[in-house]
Every structure is written in structure tokens, then in C-alpha cells.
Amino acid sequence: MKPCNRDVKGGEIARAPRIRLRAWVRALLCAIALLLPVAAHAVVEIDITQGSLQPVPVAIPVFGGASLHAPKLSAGIAGVVIADLESSGLFKLVDPAAYIERIVNLSQAPRFADWRTINAQALVVGRISREPSGRLKAEFRLWDVFTGKQLTGQQFFTQERNWRRVGHLIADAVYERLTGEKGYFDTRIVYVDETGPKNARIKRLAIMDQDGRNLRMLTRGRALVLTPRFSPTTQEITYLSYADGRPRVYLLNIETGQKEIVGDFPNMTFAPRFSPDGRNIIMSLQQGGNANIYMMDLNSRQTSRLTNTPAIDTAPSFSPDGKRIVFESDRSGNQQLYVMNADGTGQKRISFGDGRYSTPVWSPRGDLIAFTKQLGSQFLIGVVKPDGSGERVLTEGFHNEGPTWAPNGRVLMFFRESPGAAGGPNLYTIDLTGYNERHIATPAFGSDPAWSPLIN
Amino acid sequence: MRRGLIVSVTLHLLILLSAVVAFSFDSEPLPPKPTLLPVDLVTPAQFTKIKAGQRTAKAEQDNARKKSEAAKKKAARKRKSSKRKSVKAPARKPTPEKAQNSPKKIKKIVKKPKPKPRKVAARPKTVVAKRKKFDADRIAALLNKTPDAGTRMPAGQEKKKKPAPAKGRAVGRDRTMTFNEIDALRAKISQCWNPPVGGLGADAIKVKLRMQLSPDGSLSREPEVVNRAGSPYFQAAADAAVRAVMLCQPYRLPARKYALWRDMILNFDPREMFGG
Numbered sequence: 001m002k003p004c005n006r007d008v009k010g011g012e013i014a015r016a017p018r019i020r021l022r023a024w025v026r027a028l029l030c031a032i033a034l035l036l037p038v039a040a041h042a043v044v045e046i047d048i049t050q051g052s053l054q055p056v057p058v059a060i061p062v063f064g065g066a067s068l069h070a071p072k073l074s075a076g077i078a079g080v081v082i083a084d085l086e087s088s089g090l091f092k093l094v095d096p097a098a099y100i101e102r103i104v105n106l107s108q109a110p111r112f113a114d115w116r117t118i119n120a121q122a123l124v125v126g127r128i129s130r131e132p133s134g135r136l137k138a139e140f141r142l143w144d145v146f147t148g149k150q151l152t153g154q155q156f157f158t159q160e161r162n163w164r165r166v167g168h169l170i171a172d173a174v175y176e177r178l179t180g181e182k183g184y185f186d187t188r189i190v191y192v193d194e195t196g197p198k199n200a201r202i203k204r205l206a207i208m209d210q211d212g213r214n215l216r217m218l219t220r221g222r223a224l225v226l227t228p229r230f231s232p233t234t235q236e237i238t239y240l241s242y243a244d245g246r247p248r249v250y251l252l253n254i255e256t257g258q259k260e261i262v263g264d265f266p267n268m269t270f271a272p273r274f275s276p277d278g279r280n281i282i283m284s285l286q287q288g289g290n291a292n293i294y295m296m297d298l299n300s301r302q303t304s305r306l307t308n309t310p311a312i313d314t315a316p317s318f319s320p321d322g323k324r325i326v327f328e329s330d331r332s333g334n335q336q337l338y339v340m341n342a343d344g345t346g347q348k349r350i351s352f353g354d355g356r357y358s359t360p361v362w363s364p365r366g367d368l369i370a371f372t373k374q375l376g377s378q379f380l381i382g383v384v385k386p387d388g389s390g391e392r393v394l395t396e397g398f399h400n401e402g403p404t405w406a407p408n409g410r411v412l413m414f415f416r417e418s419p420g421a422a423g424g425p426n427l428y429t430i431d432l433t434g435y436n437e438r439h440i441a442t443p444a445f446g447s448d449p450a451w452s453p454l455i456n
Numbered sequence: 457m458r459r460g461l462i463v464s465v466t467l468h469l470l471i472l473l474s475a476v477v478a479f480s481f482d483s484e485p486l487p488p489k490p491t492l493l494p495v496d497l498v499t500p501a502q503f504t505k506i507k508a509g510q511r512t513a514k515a516e517q518d519n520a521r522k523k524s525e526a527a528k529k530k531a532a533r534k535r536k537s538s539k540r541k542s543v544k545a546p547a548r549k550p551t552p553e554k555a556q557n558s559p560k561k562i563k564k565i566v567k568k569p570k571p572k573p574r575k576v577a578a579r580p581k582t583v584v585a586k587r588k589k590f591d592a593d594r595i596a597a598l599l600n601k602t603p604d605a606g607t608r609m610p611a612g613q614e615k616k617k618k619p620a621p622a623k624g625r626a627v628g629r630d631r632t633m634t635f636n637e638i639d640a641l642r643a644k645i646s647q648c649w650n651p652p653v654g655g656l657g658a659d660a661i662k663v664k665l666r667m668q669l670s671p672d673g674s675l676s677r678e679p680e681v682v683n684r685a686g687s688p689y690f691q692a693a694a695d696a697a698v699r700a701v702m703l704c705q706p707y708r709l710p711a712r713k714y715a716l717w718r719d720m721i722l723n724f725d726p727r728e729m730f731g732g
Contacts, residue, residue, distance in 0.1 A: 025463065043721055044633055044638075044717060044720045045720070045722075046645075046721070046723070047642075047722075048642055048646055048649060048700075048724045048725070049726070049727065049728040050649075051651045051700070051726060052646065052648075052650055053650070053653060053729070054650055090652075144699070146698070146699050147678060147698060147702070176688065178652065179692050180655050180658065180690070180692030180693065181655040181656070181658075181689065365656050
């Protein structure tokens with residue numbers, strides 16, 4: 001070390017260039033030599049490979065708002081946000097009784113120490129006010145309690161009757177920021193409402209918010225309805241109806257109530273479903289004892305045949321990129337899942353487990369295919385990767401059926417039939433972990449749910 | 457000019473070479489440390505204790521012990537050194553004096569009484585017997601000491617060992633964190649880490665975090681995310697990792713190894729949680 005210092009000091013600027021150069025060389029070498037031991041003293045590096053899967057504690061005080069005519073809205077909107085976030089199973093509300101700070105001013109940073117004390121990790125604060133035009137203005141901020149940073153903040157303007165939607169939108173924003181994936185709370189469910197005795201059920205198409213609120217009937221129940229499916233791009237649904245005693249595929253505009261028959265085929269049609277671009281419908285058509293998969297262009301009403309086997313091929317579902325189709329077929333002797341290209345080529349079986357696989361649905365994010373599986377006396381809802389690997393059962397029971405994906409591909413809704421004379425179908429959701437199963441309350445029995453895309 | 461150019465090129469090459477050499481050494485020294493094995497063999501009970509997290513208890517115990525030991529050792533050393541001065545040859549006089557001075561300084565400035573006082577006070581058995589409880593670090597240190605005591609290392613050699621820690625640089629076993637210490641830290645952070653799960657490819661997202669600590673085990677500054685990626689999944693994962701580290705503080709780590717744990721890198725990798 002000492003010679004180094006000396007040389008550096010000795011590197012006089014006034015000396016000849018060569019000497020100066022030499023001095024610099026030594027200085028540099030010394031610097032390198034000095035750096036070496038520092039570098040050799042390695043920083044301790046620790047791998048954390050296990051975490052706890054606990055719901056994130058979130059504090060959501062009642063939204064403020066001084067000039068509010070309907071103070072119930074403040075609590076109401078906060079209540080919607082809380083219910084949405086808790087239903088995901090990923091968040092837990094910190095007991096409001098424990099809140100120390102009362103948020104008054106939204107533009108001021110909260111006292112984070114107060115929120116840390118009660119073990120909140122995220123804080124959602126909001127304010128509701130009314131615009132001079134009469135519209136509702138809702139603002140919120142999401143704070144990281146530990147770093148004291150605002151993670152997100154938005155404001156919405158809407159009619160007062162849409163206040164629940166505002167709650168869903170805020171919940172979506174919070175969910176998206178904290179989990180990294182899109183929310184699914186501002187969505188709707190269309191399903192088959194079932195009333196009356198078991199042998200004479202009246203089945204009507206119904207639509208509601210994903211949390212079971214704002215229920216509305218879409219059909220009157222004079223004809224049997226089955227398998228409603230949402231258009232991925234428009235506010236339309238396609239479904240099967242037995243009006244006039246014959247099953248036909250219908251298109252229904254939810255907003256206008258306009259209804260039309262998609263195609264009047266000479267034979268039975270089943271399981272219609274939209275393509276991801278909303279321009280085509282795929283379905284199966286029965287011909288004698290067989291059924292094959294067809295695609296229909298909604299503009300030209302031209303159909304093209306995709307499968308041609310002496311078996312029952314049905315329940316087709318597009319991959320989100322529109323390039324492949326999953327369907328069920330009994331061509332091997334019992335119902336199994338198959339994947340093919342969108343033009344019908346390259347058909348390949350992907351399910352090989354015990355039992356019978358049916359009603360496959362491709363996840364909106366493309367990574368999984370949900371299915372119903374009958375194994376012995378049990379009906380299971382499971383997921384499998386599109387190549388057939390990684391099959392997992394999410395829920396099982398007496399009779400589970402008809403899975404449908406939330407638009408973020410993380411939660412499934414399905415219906416479960418309860419046994420007995422008084423039994424009937426009810427709607428449930430389950431997430432991909434298989435642990436967060438919830439019943440969706442409906443006024444009557446409900447079956448065949450279909451989850452809408454996010455409402456924009 | 458040409459010479460200048462040559463020299464410049466050579467210098468650049470040298471710097472590059474040295475950087476490569478230094479970095480490649482940098483990544484290697486930690487993993488192969490077979491000398492750490494005894495710690496695992498000796499202290500399963502202590503290991504679980506650390507995992508259970510007796511933070512306050514341990515701290516109080518440590519403080520109390522440090523104080524009482526320091527007092528005892530001071531007394532013992534005074535006695536010893538005075539004895540030595542009278543018995544030993546004059547040539548060895550400077551050694552015990554230096555040996556006395558350096559630990560005192562360390563105690564005052566760096567608060568690291570454990571290693572050095574033990575070495576000096578190892579001979580008077582009474583001091584060792586006073587220790588109250590099982591402590592993984594202490595056991596390891598005692599095991600370390602066994603050959604020293606047996607071979608009766610001359611005072612001159614002891615002197616060589618001591619100055620290094622006095623400068624704040626860890627030596628010997630203190631150069632690395634033991635498996636126990638790393639495991640305890642890992643277990644603690646794992647309890648606070650709540651990674652966002654279920655997202656597409658979320659299990660493959662790794663977050664590298666730099667954690668800088670004060671001597672009292674609290675964060676000296678906000679954890680810094682070292683790696684970057686633009687996706688919202690990464691953003692959520694990085695936030696969760698930062699929250700975990702902030703939530704878990706303060707960290708109880710051996711004070712004498714502060715040089716090692718004052719600045720650490722944490723790799724948050726949730727793959728194993730998903731069976732990957």
C-alpha cells in the first residue's frame with residue numbers, strides 16, 4: 001500500500017510526460033490492487049424460495065365526501081370494494097374498528113405509522129362527491145403503507161345509479177396493482193334461472209353482476225334455454241333455445257333485447273360459442289347418431305365443417321388467439337378432450353386420465369383448459385394445459401358442471417347440482433388454487449353460467 | 457503518441473482483466489465452506505429456537521451476558537496481565553498489553569466483545585463456566601477455540617489474529633454467515649413474504665433485492681430492487697418483496713458479523729412454492 005501512495009503523490013504534473021504516464025500506470029495498478037480485496041469480500045446473497053400464502057391485509061375506510069346527498073353511497077361503494085377484494089381470497093380487510101386515523105383529506109398523505117400499527121399493508125382511501133351536472137364523482141387512492149408511496153389513484157364520473165359499478169372499477173384497479181393481473185369485478189354473468197318443480201322447471205335466461213347483484217331476466221321462460229355464451233367483443237350472447245320444440249342457436253343483444261336465429265339447420269345444433277374475434281360461432285350439428293363441429297361466419301352465414309368422424313364431437317372452444325380449438329369427442333370409446341387447429345387439421349387427443357372428460361373451455365389467457373370430468377359417481381371440475389400435461393382437479397362433488405372463466409383466467413364459475421327431490425343447481429366460483437370456493441347467491445336455482453369479458 | 461496508445465490499450469486490458477478476475481472470485485468464495493458443518497451438527501435445538509424467533513429474550517440475554525462477561529473479563533485480564541508481567545520474560549511484555557488494548561477499543565467503538573475477550577479469557581475456566589445458555593454462535597466459537605487452548609498458542613500468534621477484527625474486518629469463521637444464521641434469516645423473511653400468485657408466469661418472476669441494515673438490525677434505507685422488468689406482474693412481485701423485508705425488520709443477527717450482513721442481496725424466487 002505504501003509504495004502506491006508514494007507513487008500517486010510523486011506523480012507530479014510538472015514532470016516529463018513519460019514519467020507522468022508511468023506514475024499514472026502505477027496509480028491505476030494500485031487502484032486495481034486496492035479494489036481486488038474489496039471485490040473478493042463477496043456480498044452475502046440469500047435465496048428466499050418459500051413465502052406464506054396469506055391474504056394481504058388491506059384497510060378500506062368508508063369513503064369520504066362532504067357535499068354528498070346520499071351518504072349511504074360512501075359506505076356502499078367502499079362495501080363493494082371490500083366484498084370484491086375479499087371474494088378473490090387474496091385480500092383480507094383489516095377490522096375497521098381498529099383504524100386509528102380518520103381520513104378526512106384525500107389529497108393529504110395518510111399517517112402511515114398509524115396504519116402500520118394495525119398491520120395494514122395497503123390502504124384504499126376514497127371520496128365521493130356530486131358534480132354540478134348531477135353526476136357522481138368518485139376518486140380513490142391506493143397507498144403502500146410500508147413505503148408510503150401511492151400505488152395508483154383514479155377518478156370516475158358516472159350516473160348515481162351506477163354506483164356499484166364504480167365500486168367494481170375501484171376494486172379492479174386495486175386488484176390489478178397489487179397482483180399484477182387484470183381484475184374481473186366489473187363483469188357480468190349470464191346464466192339459466194330455474195324455477196318450479198324438478199320435473200317441470202321453467203328456465204329463463206338471466207343476467208347479473210359477477211357478485212350476484214343487479215339481476216335481470218332476459219327471456220320469459222316460455223321456451224327452454226341452454227348454454228348461454230358471451231360474445232367476447234359485443235354486448236351479445238348466443239344460446240340454444242327450444243322454441244317451437246326444436247333446438248336452435250340464437251343471438252341476443254343484451255342492451256336492446258333484439259333477438260335473432262343464427263341458423264336454421266335441418267338437424268339439431270348444440271353448444272354454440274363465439275370465436276375470440278366475435279365474427280364466428282362454432283357449434284356442433286347432429287347428423288344421425290353422429291355430431292360434428294362446424295364454424296359459421298356471422299356476416300355471410302356460411303358454415304364450414306371442421307370435424308368428420310363417425311362419433312360425437314361437440315363442445316368446441318377457441319383458444320384466445322383463435323388458432324386452435326379444444327372439443328370433446330367419444331371417438332376413442334368414451335368422452336375425451338381433443339385439440340385441433342382452427343381449420344380442423346391436426347386433431348390430437350390431450351386427455352388420457354380415467355373417467356370421461358367433457359365441456360372443455362379454453363382460458364382467456366391461454367395457459368389452461370377447464371373441463372368437467374366424470375369419475376365414478378363424482379363430477380369434478382379441473383384444469384389441464386393445452387398439451388395435456390399438468391391436469392389438476394379444482395373441486396369435486398355430486399354433480400359439478402359447466403365451467404366458465406373469469407376474463408383474467410384466474411377464477412372459474414360453475415354450477416353444482418344438489419341431490420334430492422328439493423335439490424337443484426347453484427352457482428359457485430373457485431380460483432385456480434382450488435381453495436377459494438364461494439357460492440354465488442341467486443334468488444332461484446341457477447345453472448349454465450357464462451362470464452362476460454370486462455365491461456369497458 | 458503510439459507509445460501512449462499502447463500503454464493506454466494495455467492499461468484498459470489490465471483493468472478489464474482484473475475486473476474479470478475479481479468478479480469471478482467474487483461469485484465463488486461463499487458456497488464451498490465445509491468448515492461450517494459443525495454448527496449444524498451441534499445445535500438442532502438452538503436451530504429451532506432461532507426459527508421460533510426469541511428476539512427480545514435473546515437480545516436481553518445477550519446484553520446482560522455481555523455486560524457481566526465484560527466486567528469479569530476485565531478483572532480477569534487485569535489479574536492475568538499483572539501476573540504475566542511479573543512472571544514472563546520482558547520480551548513478551550508488549551504482547552499482552554496490546555492484546556488488552558485492542559479488545560477494549562473494540563468494545564467501546566464497535567460493540568463486539570465476543571471474539572476477542574473469549575480468546576484472552578479462555579484460560580481462566582471460571583469465566584467460561586459463567587455462560588448461561590446454549591448459543592449456536594458461542595458453541596461454534598468454542599469449538600474453534602479448542603485447538604487453540606490445547607496447543608497453547610503463543611502470545612505472539614494471538615497478536616497476529618487480533619488486529620484484523622479491530623479494523624472491523626471479519627476473520628476466520630466470522631468471515632461467513634453460518635448455515636444457521638442464514639436459515640434463520642431466510643425463515644423469518646419467508647414468514648413475511650406474501651408473493652402474488654396465480655398470475656400467468658408469476659411463478660417464474662424473480663426479484664433481486666438489496667437490503668442494507670443498521671447495526672441494530674433495522675433497515676438503514678429502503679430496500680432497493682436490483683433487477684428490473686416492465687410487466688405489472690413484476691411490479692407487484694417487487695412490491696411484495698419490499699413489503700416483506702420492511703415488515704420483518706428488525707433482524708437479529710450476530711453483531712460481530714455486522715460487516716457481513718450490513719449489505720445483503722435477497723433473491724425472491726417463488727418457483728418452489730408452485731412445485732417448480
